[in-house]
Amino acid sequence: MKTLFKILALTLITSAPIIAQNSLEAKMDETHIIYDESFTTDANTTLVLDLSNTAAIIKKSKDSKVHIKYTKAFKNYKKKFVESSLKSHTVSGKKENNKITFTSKSRNSRYYREYQMEQVLIGRLAKMKDTTTTIKPIIRKSIDSVLTQISLAERSTLKDLLGTIKIKPRVQKWKKNDKMQISKMIIFIPEHIQVRMTLGNANLFFTDEFLNKTTMNSRNSRLKFKSIGNVLNVFDVDNGYFNVEEITAGNYSFANTRELTIGRVSNSLINSEFTKVEIGEVGSKVEVVDFNSKFTLHNFSKDFQILDMNTEYSEINLFFPEDLNFNLTTYGSHTKHFTDNKVFDLSNANPRTDGIMFQLKNEDSYGKNVNNIKINSINGIIRYGKDLIEINE
Amino acid sequence: MKRDIRELFNNEEEQEVKQLPNNHRAEFLTQLKKQSKPKRKPYGWLSVAAILLIALTIGFSVFNTDIDKDDPEPIIAQIEAVEAEYLANIETEWQSFIALTEDEKLVTRFRKKLDELDMDYKEISKQFKNDSNNILVIEALVDNLQTRLQILKDIQKHIKILNQKNEQHENTF
Incomplete structure (x- = not known):
């Protein structure tokens, strides 16, 4: 059970995009490129992002292109798990009539199943019942x-x-055989294009100034x-x-x-x-x-x-x-x-x-x-x- | 024809006193050894192989059982239990709220908001049915219920503060 908790803590932490950014230096067994594409743009280009169950870092593009790269790295996971994890992502991108459309949906985030569901829900219920806040x-x-x-x-x-869920991650004491997976999506967007975003259960971190004309429709997202x-x-x-x-x-x-x-x-x-x-x-x-x-x-x-x-x-x-x-x-x-x-x-x-x-x-x-x-x-x-x-x- | 039975036994003792052969002890042991030798089974190695095979099969399947492959049913059951508890609490808070306020517009606005959240919930529930292991979907479900409960609690607290009797003042001070 302790191992499960450690795996969970590890997975949670490494799935956070910011931390993933820094921890990709860790030696992983295998890294898979799920998507890697660049699109040229001009002042009339519109970028449509439809992201569901997806974590991504958004950066300012240094050239006039939109670059999208999505990788997933694994360590100490069985081949079967890796294959299944990769299959759970549906990613597509295209450019038509000066409109770039990128869609990313992820289904069945298996690694989250290492959560102790019962504890999560009981914990949340306990919070709900606690109405006597000081x-x-x-x-x-x-x-x-x-x-x-x-x-x-x-x-x-x-x-x-x-x-x-009452766990204490022991970041410094992970062993060589501990499981680790890091997903990393980075989207580089040039300043001059319009952006339309539809987000559901997404986790996005805009690390630079984002001054593009933007229409955003977001639900249940961070x-x-x-x-x-x-x-x-x-x-x-x-x-x-x-x-x-x-x-x-x-x-x-x-x-x-x-x-x-x-x-x-x-x-x-x-x-x-x-x-x-x-x-x-x-x-x-x-x-x-x-x-x-x-x-x-x-x-x-x-x-x-x-x-x-x-x-x-x-x-x-x-x-x-x-x-x-x-x-x-x-x-x-x-x-x-x-x-x-x-x-x-x-x-x-x-x-x-x-x-x-x-x-x-x-x-x-x-x-x-x-x-x-x-x-x-x-x-x-x-x-x-x-x-x-x-x-x- | 009457005979004394004691005489009969005396005569027999005299006539038939048989002696055991000298090597009776050795013969007995030889016979005993012959009987205790196990019968040879011609296909004994097969049973050993079968046991090994079964052991390997069990070991392999246990080793390959992914921790993620537990039965999803308990999760669904847990969600249903959580849902039932929340919905009961929401209903209680709703009744308490409509009893507390006389502002029909406020009640209408809250009813509309709760209906919206309920529609959202139904949509997320559909996702949950297709993807019952996704913690993000589960969190969205629980968040939705928590939001409904929280806004009802908050508005009641708000109304109670508004209804407290305090000093009345003119418009400038």
């Missing part, structure tokens, strides 16, 4: 702290997973970006995890996203529902439309100009901008405001106030260009704090 105050995080959190997102997910920001970006993310160091432009929709962590955001529209959102720094011209999500906004850039939030049944935890002139106004109705251990149940009943519930005005701001936080909230909860927000429930 309520901790929220502490303001620096932008660097949020960026570190994003960089560790992959590892923390792995840690959670291993924690759930996505991690360094930087995205084409003005014409349209992302539709359903469930899963989304971690990005920086968003500089575009439209992004999130539904039921379990973890949405953004280092910096500016010039963007975020449309969300039932999502947990954490933002390290709010930059210029950010608009949020939300239903029933939880926001934590840690910092504001010096020239954020305006943060405009239209929310319903949302929970907003907002740390006041530091060393900045700003005005804060909340509009709407039936919203609880928490500040300095005080609670104000505010509703706008007076038509003369233009729907204003709460206002914090900088008296020195008259005639100056100051930054504005506007929150339209219906049935919401808004908490304010300088460096710490107490959660009194």
Whole structure:
């Protein structure tokens, strides 16, 4: 049983694309090239990626071609297992009418069967039943702290997973005969082409700036970006995890996203529902439309100009901008405001106030260009704090 | 014709006293050795070979039994059990939620969301039937159920906070 656990831990870790990137140096018995193709592109080329049950690293292409390489390496596996594992991948690519289509689907991830299913499910059930979570105050995080959190997102997910099934990987003590398999898909995309992605149960890591005009439809996927920001970006993310160091432009929709962590955001529209959102720094011209999500906004850039939030049944935890002139106004109705251990149940009943519930005005701001936080909230909860927000429930 | 039986025995003892041959002991041992010799079986090596063959076959099949080839049925059974438990909890939370709020729009929106998630679940279930060993699909199934349960719990907590009685204030302070 211990061996099984070791194999599992090994397989899990090595299947993570980032780690796979570094560990390919390990001596493997055999490496199979599942797909290796390059496509020429021009400014009108569209790349269509349809990835299901697939982990991949996306990089900026150094030439004007799309390069896709998919390899799988094995160590200490029987031939039968290797053959079966290779057969579980369906990969195809073609270029027609200046449209490159690449499809990768993987069925029956056999190596995951080394999971102790029972323990996974029991562990998850136990988590589900544990509703008595301790309520901790929220502490303001620096932008660097949020960026570190994003960089560790992959590892923390792995840690959670291993924690759930109660195993301790002994990375340094693996023996020569331990089984190992590493799958590695790398897609190089030139900056100038359009990209359309359909993702299901995918795990993608964009290691470089990704400024291509992108339409993304993602379900149950784990996505991690360094930087995205084409003005014409349209992302539709359903469930899963989304971690990005920086968003500089575009439209992004999130539904039921379990973890949405953004280092910096500016010039963007975020449309969300039932999502947990954490933002390290709010930059210029950010608009949020939300239903029933939880926001934590840690910092504001010096020239954020305006943060405009239209929310319903949302929970907003907002740390006041530091060393900045700003005005804060909340509009709407039936919203609880928490500040300095005080609670104000505010509703706008007076038509003369233009729907204003709460206002914090900088008296020195008259005639100056100051930054504005506007929150339209219906049935919401808004908490304010300088460096710490107490959660009194 | 009457005879004394004691006389009869006395006469016999006198007439028939037989002596054992001198080498009776050696003859007995020779006979005994002859009887205890095993009968030779002409095809004895075949049984040895058969035993070896059976042992090798069992050993080979055990050696080649992939750990991944366990019966998938228990996994399906586990998922069904997890599903049943979650769905029961979701139903309880749903009843508790609709009892807590008077906002019909909110109830409608949640019903729509739960229906969407349920449709998603049915789709993932189809994948699960075709690929019941794929942990990613299993995780998607469990995530879907957890999401439904969690949003119902969260909204109830939210409504309870909204409904707590606190100070009422004017619109500017």
